[in-house]
Amino acid sequence: MSALENQGTATGTAAGTAGQGNGAAPLPGRVAVENPATGQTVGYVDEMDAGRVALIVERARQAQPGWEALGFAERAHLMKELRYWFVQNRKRVIDSLVAEGGKTPEDAMLADLWYVCDALGFWGRSAERYLADERIRPRSPFLLGKKIVVRYRPAGVVGVIGPWNYPLTNTFGDAIPALMAGNAVVMKPSEVTPLTSLLVAEGVEAAGFPDGVLSVATGSGETGAALVDRADMIMFTGSTRTGKRIVARAAERLIPVSLELGGKDPLIVLSDADLERAANMAVQWSMSNSGQICQAVERVYVEEPVYDQFVGRVVEKVSHLRQGAPGATGAVDVGAMTFPPQIEIVERHVRDAVDKGAQVLVGGRRREGPGRFYEPTVLTGVDHTMEVMIEETFGPVLPIMKVRDADEAVKLANDTRYGLNSSVFTRDVEKGERIARRLDAGNACVNDALINYLAHDAPFGGTGESGLGVRHGPQGIRKYCSQQTVLVTRFGPKREPTMFPNKRVMSKLFDRIMVLLWGRRPKRRS
Numbered sequence: 031m032s033a034l035e036n037q038g039t040a041t042g043t044a045a046g047t048a049g050q051g052n053g054a055a056p057l058p059g060r061v062a063v064e065n066p067a068t069g070q071t072v073g074y075v076d077e078m079d080a081g082r083v084a085l086i087v088e089r090a091r092q093a094q095p096g097w098e099a100l101g102f103a104e105r106a107h108l109m110k111e112l113r114y115w116f117v118q119n120r121k122r123v124i125d126s127l128v129a130e131g132g133k134t135p136e137d138a139m140l141a142d143l144w145y146v147c148d149a150l151g152f153w154g155r156s157a158e159r160y161l162a163d164e165r166i167r168p169r170s171p172f173l174l175g176k177k178i179v180v181r182y183r184p185a186g187v188v189g190v191i192g193p194w195n196y197p198l199t200n201t202f203g204d205a206i207p208a209l210m211a212g213n214a215v216v217m218k219p220s221e222v223t224p225l226t227s228l229l230v231a232e233g234v235e236a237a238g239f240p241d242g243v244l245s246v247a248t249g250s251g252e253t254g255a256a257l258v259d260r261a262d263m264i265m266f267t268g269s270t271r272t273g274k275r276i277v278a279r280a281a282e283r284l285i286p287v288s289l290e291l292g293g294k295d296p297l298i299v300l301s302d303a304d305l306e307r308a309a310n311m312a313v314q315w316s317m318s319n320s321g322q323i324c325q326a327v328e329r330v331y332v333e334e335p336v337y338d339q340f341v342g343r344v345v346e347k348v349s350h351l352r353q354g355a356p357g358a359t360g361a362v363d364v365g366a367m368t369f370p371p372q373i374e375i376v377e378r379h380v381r382d383a384v385d386k387g388a389q390v391l392v393g394g395r396r397r398e399g400p401g402r403f404y405e406p407t408v409l410t411g412v413d414h415t416m417e418v419m420i421e422e423t424f425g426p427v428l429p430i431m432k433v434r435d436a437d438e439a440v441k442l443a444n445d446t447r448y449g450l451n452s453s454v455f456t457r458d459v460e461k462g463e464r465i466a467r468r469l470d471a472g473n474a475c476v477n478d479a480l481i482n483y484l485a486h487d488a489p490f491g492g493t494g495e496s497g498l499g500v501r502h503g504p505q506g507i508r509k510y511c512s513q514q515t516v517l518v519t520r521f522g523p524k525r526e527p528t529m530f531p532n533k534r535v536m537s538k539l540f541d542r543i544m545v546l547l548w549g550r551r552p553k554r555r556s
């Protein structure tokens with residue numbers, strides 16, 4: 031059986047033609063995939079039940095030992111083969127991402143395809159170093175002369191469950207380090223955007239990966255839950271609500287879980303900031319991918335003296351954004367809203383803000399169809415009684431709030447249950463770094479935003495309700511492993527001094543040693 035026969039199949043092409051005609055009801059057990067920019071159906075995939083997920087996981091389990099035995103160098107070579115496939119097939123991959131996500135080809139190219147190509151090289155190069163045995167030098171006198179080594183071994187079958195906003199980066203992107211660590215992986219892409227993952231499975235087969243090493247289980251939440259019931263470890267990216275459900279389910283089997291969840295990321299502009307750069311960053315990272323980025327800039331706090339000037343620049347820039355169905359590169363800046371319920375959340379947040387006194391300076395409404403678009407929107411007169419300042423909006427909405435000073439900005443920035451990314455803009459970089467360190471978030475940038483995500487060697491993760499664990503860096507691959515500490519005694523006496531029978535003389539000796547070592551009252555260092 032080929033790798034592709036084992037997994038979900040897609041009908042129709044991602045670029046536009048539907049397998050069963052647009053508007054046709056999907057067959058039982060199939061999920062329709064819609065192009066959110068046109069409203070057309072672009073394909074159908076299987077809704078896999080628990081039985082099929084169990085078969086896929088079993089097959090992955092059988093493939094895993096052989097994959098692990100291949101070793102780092104051979105796995106790294108296959109990663110490069112796959113990267114070559116991605117580059118050769120880049121147009122198909124980008125078309126698929128644009129068709130199922132309604133995003134611009136620029137976003138598909140840079141935030142999905144580029145990221146994954148870079149990650150294939152990075153983990154290919156770095157996995158062996160990050161997972162090398164670590165020699166420990168024990169300090170306890172009881173361990174004198176003993177060798178202690180910590181080693182990492184693959185968890186087994188890793189389930190990667192992903193969201194719809196970055197179907198390549200946040201699904202296959204997380205599979206790459208898991209595979210390099212020697213695991214087999216079963217991906218469960220979002221039911222809203224499953225087609226690109228099936229394309230990845232085609233690439234994996236073409237690149238020469240052994241059968242069963244990477245498979246795709248298509249379907250909705252039930253399919254994901256079935257994967258949680260079978261896999262040895264779960265890497266989840268998605269909403270905080272689902273993340274909590276997954277933790278509860280995984281707790282039944284006590285399997286490890288790593289979570290990358292939602293955010294409400296703040297951006298602070300101090301009066302000495304380069305306002306043009308700060309405004310460009312705020313506009314780019316609130317509107318890119320229609321604001322459907324976990325670490326999008328979702329709220330801005332600006333010091334009073336530069337508030338009017340900053341708002342003026344942002345309004346000018348947002349008013350000139352081109353929105354529409356993505357076509358050729360360079361045609362539009364902002365694409366569609368991928369997920370139907372999300373546009374309703376965006377509408378609700380803006381309505382709630384306006385009802386409580388906010389002003390809409392640009393946009394503020396859903397665009398007429400076809401397709402699902404929300405106009406790039408700028409709000410002022412906002413405060414923390416409004417949903418748009420405290421709940422994840424996940425849409426093209428930028429609320430801007432005036433603050434007295436940096437302290438008030440930090441206080442408001444930290445008034446959140448999330449903690450994913452954050453930014454502060456100031457020409458005084460030392461002050462910027464001091465403020466960045468006061469922000470309660472897993473990541474903080476000075477005079478920048480989001481770009482830290484591209485540092486595969488630096489941990490990226492959220493605090494609070496934004497997640498548990500990290501991706502990237504050493505922990506980003508060690509989390510896919512179980513850890514084993516190996517102790518070796520090369521030369522040992524037949525009988526250790528602490529062994530039975532207990533003797534008074536030995537107890538006295540240890541009592542003396544304890545007093546000698548730790549029996550003096552400590553003196554405070556001046």
Ligand code: NAD
Pocket residue numbers: 191192193194195196200218219220221249250251252253254255256258267268269270271272273275276290291292293323324325369422424450492496497
């Ligand atoms: P979601 O939680 O609705 O779905 C994510 C995935 O979980 C989907 O594949 C879905 O089918 C699956 N799922 C749903 N219920 C499940 C269950 N009970 N058991 C197992 N799997 C289940 O999230 P979404 O709407 O697809 O994605 C948007 C969210 O993802 C936003 O909150 C965004 O901030 C977050 N996100 C976070 C990051 C990050 O790195 N922190 C990156 C991208 C997106």
